[in-house]
Amino acid sequence: MSNEIEAIKDPGLPVHVHRRADTDPKAAKKAERQVAILFLLSAAGTVLLIASYLFIPQDVFIFFPILGSTNAHQLFLGLGMAASLFFIGMGAIHWAKTLMPDEEVIIQRHEFRSPDEDREEFVKAAKDGAEAAGLGRRSLIRRTLGLSLGLAGLSPLILLGDLGPLPDEEQKMTSWKKGTRLVTDPGDRPIRPEDLEVGAVAQTLPAIAAGEHRKLSDIAKDAVLLIRLRPEEFNLDAERLSWTHEGIIAFSKICSHMGCAVALYEQQTKHLLCPCHQSTFDVTRAAKVIFGPSARPLPQLAITVDSEGYLVAQNPFNEPVGPSFWGRSA
Incomplete structure (x- = not known):
């Protein structure tokens, strides 16, 4: 019985190794800049998507030696959307792997409906987690993330332009x-x-x-x-x-x-x-x-x-x- 209790207290997890960004402020600042660059690349991809939709006519073609004559409108729409989604995902992953809290937490099972005290504690923990993630301290990440998410949310609204105006007699x-x-x-x-x-x-x-x-x-x-x-x-x-x-x-x-x-x-x-x-x-x-x-x-x-x-x-x-x-x- 005592051995089982000891196993619960110490399940045999390996010794935690801290990341460089956890102990070196310069490494943390470098990682922050890298995340910001990825978010800015995502924003640039969204701008390319919107610009392609608004300013490149559908009947303009460009020539590639391998692909041949390619529709520029569709090509840059696809590249812009791919860059927007890819770099915002890479930025979020890099942020989580280098800057967000790196701690192992064990939560015991409990009833489905938590007591009010636990709910209040959860809200407090969520706020503390947001603070630990650096949203408050890391203004560069916060701003570039906001820019990337804002433009990514804007692109579907731009694409709604395909719903109008009504074609009248054109069809x-x-x-x-x-x-x-x-x-x-x-x-x-x-x-x-x-x-x-x-x-x-x-x-x-x-x-x-x-x-x-x-x-x-x-x-x-x-x-x-x-x-x-x-x-x-x-x-x-x-x-x-x-x-x-x-x-x-x-x-x-x-x-x-x-x-x-x-x-x-x-x-x-x-x-x-x-x-x-x-x-x-x-x-x-x-x-x-x-x-x-x-x-x-x-x-x-x-x-x-x-x-x-x-x-x-x-x-x-x-x-x-x-x-x-x-x-x-x-």
Whole structure:
């Protein structure tokens, strides 16, 4: 019995070794500066995130020899957020390992509901712990921690900007206009009807003026698939048939279910398939849905040729492309 009591009093813990910061004021000051630098790096990362969100356009690219052309907006958003979270975590860890109290404490079990005296003692212990951690004495850490946490808390509020303003008619509009030429993607080469054989498929975008740059938001809505069939293979009404040219028909590439790219064409069945959720559209019947979760056909772009023999749009899309959104019930 006496041996058990002795084991409780002395469980065999190794001799406590004090850290340098516990005994050397210079080492403690150095550790404090290191923690402050880590918090400042975290604050700098948050500033980079906010600056990237506010001031770098989404369609700006930078070139890396290994990564290739990279979207600067997304790259610096990611780097800023990573630096913000990483350095604030490293600062907290370094602070705890070098400056916070390094004592082993044994707490005996007690009832779940502590007496009022114990609660008061806990509050006092918490205040004493905060004092021991150096928040009161170490003003440099306190200020840089406040700066880092404050900016980190500000960044989610900045990102709320993506919730507005409301797009109004922007969601219903694309870059296609009457007379806009269809050009290959990639390549930006105008297309003549003779460039497409029966059964061929081509991905196209609207032509842009020389020196202009396509926006990512436009590319996401403007992509169009050209498919050439034999004219007698169509099962269309007179209006829809007039939107084709010599067996060439054009559809939005953006699936009307969830906005994925419809990229698979079955030449034998004349079906377009969306690889995300297997929505299937019949090309011969104006992309009518024959399978899958999509509720609407792919919007058809009316096409013709211009005076030089190149394929152009007769008119813009007559309905919004892509999945449903508020303000569109069907």
